[in-house]
Amino acid sequence: MSKRNVFAGLLLLAGLVVTGRTVLAHHAFGAEFDANAPIRLQGKIVRLEWVNPHTWIHIETVKDGQPEVWMVEGGTPNTLLRRGITKETVAIGTEVIVDGYQTKDHSLKRANGRDITFTDGRKLFMGSSGTGAPRDGKDPTEGGGAPPPPKKPGGF
Amino acid sequence: MRIMSALGLALVASVGVIAQQAPPPTAKPWVMPRTPDGKPELQGVWSNATITPLERPQGITDLVLSEEAAARMERAVIARRDRLNEPSDPNRPAPPQGGDGSTGAAGNVGGYNNFWLDPGERVAVVDGQRRSSLIIDPPNGHVPVLTPEARARQAARAKAFAGRGQYDHPEYRPLAERCLLSFGPTTPLVPNYFYNNNLQIVQTPGHVMILMEMVHDARIVRIGATHVPKHIRPWMGDSIGQWEGDTLVVDTTNFPPQQNFRGSSENLHVIERFRRADATTINYRFTVDDPTTFTAAFTGEIPFRAMNELIYEYACHEGNYALSNILSGARNEEKRLGSKQQ
Numbered sequence: 001m002s003k004r005n006v007f008a009g010l011l012l013l014a015g016l017v018v019t020g021r022t023v024l025a026h027h028a029f030g031a032e033f034d035a036n037a038p039i040r041l042q043g044k045i046v047r048l049e050w051v052n053p054h055t056w057i058h059i060e061t062v063k064d065g066q067p068e069v070w071m072v073e074g075g076t077p078n079t080l081l082r083r084g085i086t087k088e089t090v091a092i093g094t095e096v097i098v099d100g101y102q103t104k105d106h107s108l109k110r111a112n113g114r115d116i117t118f119t120d121g122r123k124l125f126m127g128s129s130g131t132g133a134p135r136d137g138k139d140p141t142e143g144g145g146a147p148p149p150p151k152k153p154g155g156f
Numbered sequence: 157m158r159i160m161s162a163l164g165l166a167l168v169a170s171v172g173v174i175a176q177q178a179p180p181p182t183a184k185p186w187v188m189p190r191t192p193d194g195k196p197e198l199q200g201v202w203s204n205a206t207i208t209p210l211e212r213p214q215g216i217t218d219l220v221l222s223e224e225a226a227a228r229m230e231r232a233v234i235a236r237r238d239r240l241n242e243p244s245d246p247n248r249p250a251p252p253q254g255g256d257g258s259t260g261a262a263g264n265v266g267g268y269n270n271f272w273l274d275p276g277e278r279v280a281v282v283d284g285q286r287r288s289s290l291i292i293d294p295p296n297g298h299v300p301v302l303t304p305e306a307r308a309r310q311a312a313r314a315k316a317f318a319g320r321g322q323y324d325h326p327e328y329r330p331l332a333e334r335c336l337l338s339f340g341p342t343t344p345l346v347p348n349y350f351y352n353n354n355l356q357i358v359q360t361p362g363h364v365m366i367l368m369e370m371v372h373d374a375r376i377v378r379i380g381a382t383h384v385p386k387h388i389r390p391w392m393g394d395s396i397g398q399w400e401g402d403t404l405v406v407d408t409t410n411f412p413p414q415q416n417f418r419g420s421s422e423n424l425h426v427i428e429r430f431r432r433a434d435a436t437t438i439n440y441r442f443t444v445d446d447p448t449t450f451t452a453a454f455t456g457e458i459p460f461r462a463m464n465e466l467i468y469e470y471a472c473h474e475g476n477y478a479l480s481n482i483l484s485g486a487r488n489e490e491k492r493l494g495s496k497q498q
Contacts, residue, residue, distance in 0.1 A: 028333075030263025031323075032481045035255030040248070051475030053335065053371075055272075073477070075272025078369065078468045079351045082274070099251050101265040104485025110477070114251060114266035121243035125271045 050087035205276030212289035212297030240270035323486035335472035344442035
């Protein structure tokens, strides 16, 4: 599954450079995140900052037996709000997988959410086939409550 | 509009036999809604999102696309969106050391998932024409080439910001990064092709306000006024307006040096024309002129589509972790480089 950034792809698709600058977003991701510090995180959501210019998802991971809280950068919440998705849509405690790059300031536990998914690989805010809302284990009608187990690579 | 419809129905009911000969209410032609002072009603929430790019893509010569070509472009956009939204491999490793090769804003580290984006799905349609580019003049659909002066200015800007000094102070950072203005243009109102391409227009007899959802940019157009003195440079320039028949014409000058559209200078001059086309559309036309930047003026058209929604808050500065991350990242790199030199 492609995890390449969506910005570059959309630029190519539409054939645009609107402002004439090399940067066309709230900020240059390359200025904030370290290409030499790739990271894969897996843990439970402990807090959602549903704010502009970027949503920040706080997840608790475990390293060497000790809990760590990482902040992961997403996009604007306005787009999701218009689709009826709020910060309550995904329950605190939902386990997610994130791959991205750590901030250039390595003293911070922050990274970009290059790809944020549930543990079975589904995108976090894309919903389920049933209700249109992500399965977070809170709805008993979803069958067993827990999200389905991860599938093997290439299973989708 | 709703009141006018009600009045129309009441009239039809009261004239009895004559009403039976009139066309059904659904066939009633659209009537321009007007403000109490008789001006066309531009007020409301509108979207300028479209997949039609500012400049015509390579390989397309005509401004007007066939119905089939437009449908093909729209299908391709939706297919790509669906592909990007497919699940990932849950056993995926961390991305590659040294960067993932992405370019543009995602600069070698990737951006974020596609589901955050809302770039539009439809080709721009103006007066029934499906458009291949927003630019209609020059006829080739491209921004005119830059003047030698503009090229020299761009080179000087690039040189000035080439060193590490660009991270030495928050005010050296771009306006969008500081949450002062949108990363998309505020004048002219060209879409940013990512998200929040929504705007609200509010009218009074003396002023028109254009609020962009993106970084809550509110531009105030003073009707019947003259431009402020040249040394006054508001962030979005100085906009004055007048009505030419049923078209609102807005003239904007006095841009600050930190603002630019396609490399423009402080001499940027933008003329915008807002014309209500039907119940759900404003036809927006813009002309960009800057003789110190472009070898010719250029003109584009964008349909604004009515949204049955409100503008959402975009409190940018309050949650702007990115700016502090960028500056502290530069300090962190300096420390690392310093320790290596020792």
